[in-house]
Amino acid sequence: MNLPQHVRLVEVGPRDGLQNEKQPISVADKVRLVDDLSAAGLGYIEVGSFVSPKWVPQMAGSAEVFAQIARKPGVTYAALAPNLRGFEAALESKVEEVAVFAAASEAFSQKNINCSIAESLERFVPVLDAAKQRGVRVRGYVSCVLGCPYEGAVAPEQVASVARELFAMGCYEVSLGDTIGVGTAGATRKMFEVVGRDVPRDKLAGHFHDTYGQAVANVYASLLEGISVFDSSVAGLGGCPYAKGATGNVASEDMLYLLNGLGIDTGIDLDKLIAAGRRICQVLGRDNGSRVAKARQA
Amino acid sequence: MNLPQHVRLVEVGPRDGLQNEKQPISVADKVRLVDDLSAAGLGYIEVGSFVSPKWVPQMAGSAEVFAQIARKPGVTYAALAPNLRGFEAALESKVEEVAVFAAASEAFSQKNINCSIAESLERFVPVLDAAKQRGVRVRGYVSCVLGCPYEGAVAPEQVASVARELFAMGCYEVSLGDTIGVGTAGATRKMFEVVGRDVPRDKLAGHFHDTYGQAVANVYASLLEGISVFDSSVAGLGGCPYAKGATGNVASEDMLYLLNGLGIDTGIDLDKLIAAGRRICQVLGRDNGSRVAKARQA
Numbered sequence: 238m239n240l241p242q243h244v245r246l247v248e249v250g251p252r253d254g255l256q257n258e259k260q261p262i263s264v265a266d267k268v269r270l271v272d273d274l275s276a277a278g279l280g281y282i283e284v285g286s287f288v289s290p291k292w293v294p295q296m297a298g299s300a301e302v303f304a305q306i307a308r309k310p311g312v313t314y315a316a317l318a319p320n321l322r323g324f325e326a327a328l329e330s331k332v333e334e335v336a337v338f339a340a341a342s343e344a345f346s347q348k349n350i351n352c353s354i355a356e357s358l359e360r361f362v363p364v365l366d367a368a369k370q371r372g373v374r375v376r377g378y379v380s381c382v383l384g385c386p387y388e389g390a391v392a393p394e395q396v397a398s399v400a401r402e403l404f405a406m407g408c409y410e411v412s413l414g415d416t417i418g419v420g421t422a423g424a425t426r427k428m429f430e431v432v433g434r435d436v437p438r439d440k441l442a443g444h445f446h447d448t449y450g451q452a453v454a455n456v457y458a459s460l461l462e463g464i465s466v467f468d469s470s471v472a473g474l475g476g477c478p479y480a481k482g483a484t485g486n487v488a489s490e491d492m493l494y495l496l497n498g499l500g501i502d503t504g505i506d507l508d509k510l511i512a513a514g515r516r517i518c519q520v521l522g523r524d525n526g527s528r529v530a531k532a533r534q535a
Numbered sequence: 536m537n538l539p540q541h542v543r544l545v546e547v548g549p550r551d552g553l554q555n556e557k558q559p560i561s562v563a564d565k566v567r568l569v570d571d572l573s574a575a576g577l578g579y580i581e582v583g584s585f586v587s588p589k590w591v592p593q594m595a596g597s598a599e600v601f602a603q604i605a606r607k608p609g610v611t612y613a614a615l616a617p618n619l620r621g622f623e624a625a626l627e628s629k630v631e632e633v634a635v636f637a638a639a640s641e642a643f644s645q646k647n648i649n650c651s652i653a654e655s656l657e658r659f660v661p662v663l664d665a666a667k668q669r670g671v672r673v674r675g676y677v678s679c680v681l682g683c684p685y686e687g688a689v690a691p692e693q694v695a696s697v698a699r700e701l702f703a704m705g706c707y708e709v710s711l712g713d714t715i716g717v718g719t720a721g722a723t724r725k726m727f728e729v730v731g732r733d734v735p736r737d738k739l740a741g742h743f744h745d746t747y748g749q750a751v752a753n754v755y756a757s758l759l760e761g762i763s764v765f766d767s768s769v770a771g772l773g774g775c776p777y778a779k780g781a782t783g784n785v786a787s788e789d790m791l792y793l794l795n796g797l798g799i800d801t802g803i804d805l806d807k808l809i810a811a812g813r814r815i816c817q818v819l820g821r822d823n824g825s826r827v828a829k830a831r832q833a
Contacts, residue, residue: 423798447826450786499720528748529748
């Protein structure tokens with residue numbers, strides 16, 4: 238066993254989490270969440286999304302959120318910016334890093350962002366060019382890396398092809414997402430093994446959903462493959478639009494509990510993280526998706 | 536990676552699960568649960584407990600349950616029998632296999648069964664002697680193997696000592712239980728590594744609770760250590776008396792989903808297992824603790 242000594246958590250709760258919650262959430266509550274997360278020691282927070290509010294109404298207030306958060310030195314505040322217009326808006330909001338997202342499944346790409354995988358990658362070229370000119374780092378997401386709600390199985394080679402393109406285009410890191418949470422530990426390892434032939438493993442991140450209860454095991458499997466960056470969502474915010482009533486992103490608390498148990502350094506305070514998750518769950522009137530938070534409530 | 540090709544599931548829902556549920560459950564509902572589980576392909580079901588109903592009221596009807604289940608050839612129907620009186624009662628009910636339980640933590644042993652670890656082991660001697668005479672196999676449980684609610688950390692050497700004694704006394708298999716679900720993957724592997732020096736790994740089983748969301752990851756970690764028998768509870772029945780509102784045993788469905796994903800044979804039909812879990816949750820008016828069952832409900 239040769240586990241990484243340090244792991245970086247990318248907190249996606251305010252974006253990937255909240256965009257899948259149904260209730261309207263005030264800018265003030267979003268700001269509070271982001272500030273709670275930075276206070277807990279998270280070094281990277283995906284705060285919002287600069288996309289058309291027509292598509293993602295929950296993210297409409299991203300500019301206001303960015304204007305009001307208390308920026309803590311050393312913390313990266315990032316946002317999705319899938320096109321040049323979004324990128325410019327993000328820069329106006331002093332976003333420090335942006336992310337673009339592609340799918341590993343052709344059918345998902347068509348249904349989710351209304352274009353082919355190749356077309357989506359083409360659309361990112363001007364974003365990456367502009368980002369390079371402005372000295373802004375771009376993170377790439379690949380969704381459906383372990384299965385697609387429309388196509389079923391997704392070959393690791395297909396994931397590798399999309400990840401390779403994003404990396405070649407200039408994404409400094411590519412996050413591989415099991416969007417519908419169907420993957421298990423063996424498939425996770427195989428996927429990183431295959432993608433790792435095309436993109437260095439220290440440029441890859443894991444992004445797991447707990448829909449089938451496998452996320453923490455998949456994180457452990459990824460660690461065994463040398464992956465040391467993981468996306469997660471405080472309180473397991475978010476759901477799964479493809480499996481109603483199912484769990485969303487892996488809860489940051491449960492993942493941190495694993496990492497603490499393995500003696501891996503993250504710089505995050507578990508108690509403060511639990512408190513941040515409890516607060517947003519109260520605001521949302523939502524069950525806390527973190528098992529650690531529930532156990533500690535006793 | 537050298538994972539086992541076949542894994543045996545020990546279904547503890549009707550016993551370890553139900554005994555931690557608060558609602559009264561009729562004999563008919565318990566019988567139905569056991570029969571649903573055998574129909575799903577489970578080869579080993581812990582049906583009940585022959586202990587004083589004063590201590591575990593939920594298990595009072597175990598003899599009636601044993602009298603009414605439809606015994607399926609090839610399935611082992613087992614029960615807890617911690618003393619000679621319980622053992623005789625179990626045999627009257629045609630129990631095919633019995634189990635005894637000790638703790639790895641001295642404080643837990645005192646608080647849970649009111650005697651020291653050494654005393655508890657002494658009490659099992661007549662049970663094991665009688666079982667040997669009658670040709671009945673005895674399974675041993677060790678609780679608190681990765682932590683104790685009173686003592687905190689538990690040394691793997693302490694677990695090894697209790698497991699070794701149970702094995703030496705004649706238990707054909709020793710199930711190592713993370714009773715309060717605090718363990719993580721690294722500690723799980725270390726524990727099996729240490730205990731495995733004293734008891735052959737093919738005589739050890741893993742028993743995980745999902746209190747902190749780590750159970751599926753701990754099962755995967757155990758598989759990597761060559762463990763091929765696991766206890767689990769359909770629908771994650773049961774709770775944790777030491778962390779109110781927390782999850783109980785790992786859900787059989789979620790563990791089976793992992794094993795199926797790894798290509799490991801179990802002989803169990805996931806759909807039928809999910810149906811069995813849904814039915815008992817309806818009876819109990821209880822949230823289904825299996826994430827797989829929830830995801831499939833979409």
